[in-house]
Amino acid sequence: MSRRARALLRGPTSEAAAALLGWRIERSLDDGSVVRGRIVETEAYPPGDPASHAYRRRTSRNASMFGPPGIAYVYLIYGMHWCLNVVTESEATASAVLVRGLDVVEGAAGPARLCRVLDVDGRLDGTDLLDPTSPLRLLPPARRPVEPVVVTTRIGITRAADLPLRYYLLGSAGVSRRDRAAERALSSG
DNA sequence: TCAATGATTAGC
């Protein structure tokens, strides 16, 4: 079963970002409870992307991006928010998918709010998301999402800002920011 | 050593 996940994550990052829509994130808390969510928004940070944290070189922060596909890259942004990525492709490429939106019970819109809901912080950086015994896991959906996928630009970056590398499920409450124009283009096209 | 900069969010 994680065979399916590995095959997906070894492929091109943009394809993985789109394909991860509908997948589940499962988090076991220290008190024994489990928080689950459905991925509804992602962004691709492929090899050679000027907006990627791994664009310049390997550093202590981005080290996980140089790890094997399927591990978590968790980093602190703006001195206060954690963000969760799924590492893709291979050790040689340094690439990842930012998980931006999750439909949980209450809904979790935005990459940092999502980490707060899942209690994800730097301690989980490098976690193998495909290991069933990990505290944070990535699980395939039973079926492909029925919702259309909206493809649009990424959020909050300055470099390579025009590339269409953000993906979200139309109509999900957990989507951080909608692109009305892209949604219109979908329905008219 | 030091200043600038964020893959964000909440609150005016």
Added chain:
DNA sequence: CTAATCATTGAT
């Protein structure tokens, strides 16, 4: 629109 808030980064 701006403040919050600080580790990381790249330049001295």
